Amino acid sequence: MGLSQGVLFIPILYMENLLVAENIYKQFGNFTALNNVSIAIPRGSIFGLLGPNGAGKTTLLRIINQITMPDKGQVYLDGKPLHPDDIAHIGYLPEERGLYKSMKVGEQALYLARLKGLSKTEAKERLEYWFKKLQIEGWWDKKIQELSKGMAQKIQFIITVLHRPKLLIFDEPFSGFDPVNAGLIKNEILQLKEEGATILFSTHRMESVEELCDYMALIHLSNKLLDGKVAEIKREYKSNTYEVGLDTENDAALIAELKEKFVIGNTNFKSINDDLKLTIQLKDGETPNQLLDYLLGKARINHFVEVIPSVNDIFIKTVTQNA
Amino acid sequence: MRNLKLIIQREYLARVRNKTFVIMTFLSPLILVGMFALIAYLSMLNSSEQRIIGLFDETEMFASEFKDQEQVQYLDLSGKSLEEAKQMVNEQDYYGLIYIPENIDRDLKGVQFFGKESPGLGTIQAIEKTIADRLTREELIERGIDVNQLNEAKTEVRIEIQNFSGERTSKMSNYIKMFFGGAAGYLLMMFIIIYGNMVMRSVIEEKTNRIIEIIVSSVKPITLMMGKVLGTSLAGITQFTIWVLLAGVLAMTSFYVLGIDIFTVQKSQLETVEEIAQPEIAQLVMDVLNLPILSLIIFFLIYFIGGYFLYSAIYAAIGAAVDSETDTQQFMFPVILPLMLGIYVGFFSVIENPHGTVSTIFSMVPLTSPIVMLMRIPFGVPWWELVISIALLIITNFAVIWVAAKIYRVGILMYGKKASYKELFKWLKY
Incomplete structure (x- = not known):
């Protein structure tokens, strides 16, 4: 793919790719979590990161979110090396997700939105829009512990997309969602794509890749085995x-x-x-x-x-x- | 910085709005004042009790010596037989009977006290003194010494302790210094344990709630950790401020309600104290005023902040390393140990010898220095010792916060893994 040849290719790459992760290498103690993994996510596409449990998907997502630093390699967003301020352009729904139990829904959503850089009034306006859209206006003053799991998941989804990030990252987005919510979230993801967002999600559930993804990469035992357009890969494998x-x-x-x-x-x-x-x-x-x-x-x-x-x-x- | 402020704000509100926090804040002073009021009330009951002590004096010398006092009344039963006297004291429920035999000698052998229960030490001492005084006087007269002349000849010596820069001190002032130093050190320890634990619990809460990864995708882990430590400390300061205010108000009201007039009590006590030792009470006031109050406050704040941050960072790292509060035990001992050591060194070594080797070393070692140095400061510590101690504390703070932040950063994303010390050490290299 020529990714490793570096700088010369970046301007071309970043015209079509929103995010490029180049030769990412990460080791935890003696365990290699990621071994020279590179991916390129085209603008406006839905990119599926596939792999069995423990393959290194979550580590890669954490590196893209700057939660973990890679030992080697570099991540580029919009052609520029990732910068701490870029968190404002990324929305991340982690696999291990939850909310403060004893905090009120509205207050909590406001807090998390403001941590992403939104002003208080802006955050409030957008929250009201989303609460109305998902028909949960009455929840503002409820505490999370009063809500069901599915209800809390809606809130988590709203918080992820509220700051209108260019890049949305979902780690196992459908795990733990009930079928109704999963369908709802799937439609929202497709709509966000329509509106121009680029979406990266990781999963070990293949049927969701089939349904949603334009591109995919397969990670197994810390190595990338396969990547490309889903249709092309299928053509290759038929x-x-x-x-x-x-x-x-x-x-x-x-x-x-x-x-x-x-x-x-x-x-x-x-x-x-x-x-x-x-x-x-x-x-x-x-x-x-x-x-x-x-x-x-x-x-x-x-x-x-x-x-x-x-x-x-x-x-x-x-x-x-x-x- | 903006995010740090947001986190501090949230942590502060989360602590302060917590029901337990509110209850503890308003109930503790009530309990404390209630306890004091109860003790005051009980001792008032106790002191209003009238005691009657019988006196069976075969020598007939002492009846005039035992003068009735506010709480003790003496009843001369020398006219009866000893058996009758004993019986009477027993039947009438008197406090006791003093028996003085005829051939009493100078070491008071043969004097006896009969009572249903053993009398208080104070009562015995008062009786012994009364008898001894009389005997001494007799002896003096017998030897031809004029008592009045002897009293005139007695001189009183009060040593004035003065250090080389001219500050005067006294025995009393040493007690005051001990009190202020001890209180400051103890307060710091309590604050560290209570609020360090709060920081730890709040880290564990974020882990078990699984919100942590959502937050660290927006802010750096160290920002979150520092925000937590700062926000919780502000909540602690709020609680202490409320306690001080409430304690003051409640003390005043409860004294008023119970009818103890705090001003007259003080006045009458002062008067009696003044009668015995007027120069000493003046000295007490002087001593308190002579304490380097401003520098005490400044150093208290420095060590308070330094010590609290040091330990809170450790508590935060422990919280990040475990999955639930029950797993924290193995890590708690090394945290509590230096704190307890600081307190023990403070109360045993510093009071004995504020500038001895043990005190000096422990006031330099960063984990104990906040407590021990706070206890030493009222006794006057050379400036260079303070500089070394504070410098060490600051350096250690940076080192510990750095290490804690590393453990924290890794630990918050680890689920279901029981961390050992070996594991923690590995995390430092991730």
């Missing part, structure tokens, strides 16, 4: 395999015939027909049209779909390959 549902006179005969020409496997999908369900992997250079031509004379084709690897498949494949 294996020219097709899922078919066939209506034939003699299933066994067709299977024997197919086995000679292709690699076939069993599969299952929802269907109203009592079909023969198969996956058929083509050789390099063969096209789906050729497969269709071949099948047309032999069976009625009720179902024909390309098998696109899910992020989950890619994840498992990459991790086991590198284990």
Whole structure:
């Protein structure tokens, strides 16, 4: 990617990338938490940071938030090395999140917003907007201990986005959220993207990456194994395999015939027909049209779909390959 | 700086608004004053009690010597037999019976006191003195010495202690110095323990609430730590100020309600004191006024701030290292130890010898110096010792705050890990 070549590339990189983390290395005692990890997050995109538990995701997010300092490497925001004042441009929802139990909701939100650099009146105005938007106007004078967990999560979300940061960082944003709130937060994240925010989130739940992310990076055992556009990665990982549902006179005969020409496997999908369900992997250079031509004379084709690897498949494949 | 102010403000309000804080602030002086009032009331009851002591004097010399006093009345029972007298004292519920045998000699052998319960030391001493005085007088007359002449010849010596710069001191003033120094040292220790613990609890609270990471994404951990220490100390100062004010008001009211007129009590006491030792009471006032009050206050503040910050930083680091208050035990001992040591050295060594080796060393060692030096200051400490002690304290403060901040920075983000000393040492290198 040329990231390590440094300065020359930065102006180009930062025109399209809001945040660039370059060769980040971090060690805790004898344990290497991050080993030369680089990521670049394009402006206005949603970037998913994937990895099993303990891979180093949270450490990377903490370094970007300047909570932890890297041993080596540099983080650039808008092309400039990260500066303490940049916290005003970043909104961070950590995985371990909570609020002061005995403090009133409004007071607490005001305090946290002001720590991010908002003035008191500004913070109050925006809080009122958000409280109205999420229909929680009545909570201002309640104490956190009177609220349910889901309610507290809404407050935490508001606090994260209140100062309108350019970069939003969510660490496992959907863990602990009930389905209703998770859906609500997902819609808000998409809306924030529409409004121009760049979003980085870490998760080990693949389906959320599938749904939301434009880009992703996979971290495993402190190393980055993979990164890029989600669509491109998927294209790279697809294996020219097709899922078919066939209506034939003699299933066994067709299977024997197919086995000679292709690699076939069993599969299952929802269907109203009592079909023969198969996956058929083509050789390099063969096209789906050729497969269709071949099948047309032999069976009625009720179902024909390309098998696109899910992020989950890619994840498992990459991790086991590198284990 | 803006964030530090916000944090101080929040920490202060969080402490002050806490129900326990409010209750403690207003209840403690009430309890304290109530206790004093109760003691005062009880001792008033006690002192109004009239005692009757019987006197069985076979020599018939002493009946005129035992004069009735406000609380003690003597009853001459010499006309009866000893058995009758004893019986009477017992039946009438008198306080006791003094028995003086006929052949009394100079060392008062044979004099006895009969009573249901053993009498107070003061009562016995008064009786012994009365008898001894009379015997001494007899002896003097027997030896042909004129008592009046002897009294005239007696001289009184009062040594005036003076240091080389001309400040006068006296035995009394040493007590006063001890009192002021001791009070300052003790106050500092209490403040450190109470408010250090508050800092620690508040750090643990942020950890268990899981709010800490949200906050440190906005402010530096050291800012948060310092804000906590400062905000809590302001709450402490508020509490002490309220206590002093309340104690004053409550003392006045309770004395008024209980009918103890503080002014007449003082006056009558003063009068009696003046009768015995007029020069001494004057000296007492002089001694208090002679204390270097301004420098005392200044040094109190310096050591107060230095000591409080030193220990609060340690408390904050401990709070960051653990997950719950029950895990703090293993770290508390090394914190309490130097504090207790300071107090013991102060009360035993400084009072014995304010400028001895032990006192001097402990008033230099930063962990004990705030307490021990505060106790030494009223006795006059050379300026260079103060300079060394304060310099050491400031240097140590920076070092300890630096180390504490490192432990704090790592510790607040560690969950579910039981920290050992070895672990803490590793954190310093993260």
